[in-house]
Amino acid sequence: MFLKKNVLFSGNIGENLNFGKENGTEEDWEQAAGIACADEFISKRKQGYYDMIAQGGTNLSGGQRQRMAIARAMMKKPEIYVFDDSFSALDMKTDRQLRENLKKNIGDATVIMVAQRISTIVDADRILVVDDGQIVGNGTHEELLKSCSLYREIAEIQLGKEADLNEKCNHI
Known part of the structure; x- marks a missing residue:
């Protein structure tokens, strides 16, 4: 479960997390x-999980939202997670740690991840490359580097030239 738009409500952090699990406890909040x-930014807030969030989360950065x-979504513990470009507002270090x-x-649980950054999906079991609504590539990162010119072109733009692709992907 993941909302296309990350809607946050006025109320405290814990109440917002409990939207995913109605009777969540502080232990549940900490784990999620x-x-x-x-947890990195929540721990810096004056009242932690009881600190207030403005309607729409306007008092948080895009990455924090x-x-x-x-x-x-972690509170809900669904069988299927769909992350639709959900990591785009995250810096590379946080993206890697979250993955x-x-x-x-x-x-x-099954994870379906829509992403524009190669580094976000490089370790996926299966990557589908979509161009103009059509699947033009299907495979692992390594397979797509060899078989899909569009994927390879995107990888070269994002990660560097051919000689560095596999090395850079292993460190992201």
Whole structure:
């Protein structure tokens, strides 16, 4: 479960997280926020999980709103997660850490991730490359570098020239 638009409501952080799990506890909030890398900024707020969020989350940055929305999805613990460009407002370090946290914490849940950054999807079991509504590539990162010219072109633009692609992807 993930909302296309990360809507936050006026109320405190915990109440916003409980939108994903009605009777969530502070322990649930801490676990979900930790997975979503939101604990970093929540811990700096005066009242932590009881600190107020303005309507629409206007008192949070774009990346903080994204992480709150991801934490809310973590509270729900669905069988399928759909992240539709949900990592776009995150810096590369947070993106990488969040992906690692997801791997460790979502169990057998299915993750569908729509992304424009190669680094966000490089470790995916299967990547679909879509161009003008048509699937033009299907495979792992390594397979697509060899078989899909559009994917390779995007990878070169984002990650550098051919000789550096595999090396750079392994460090992202």
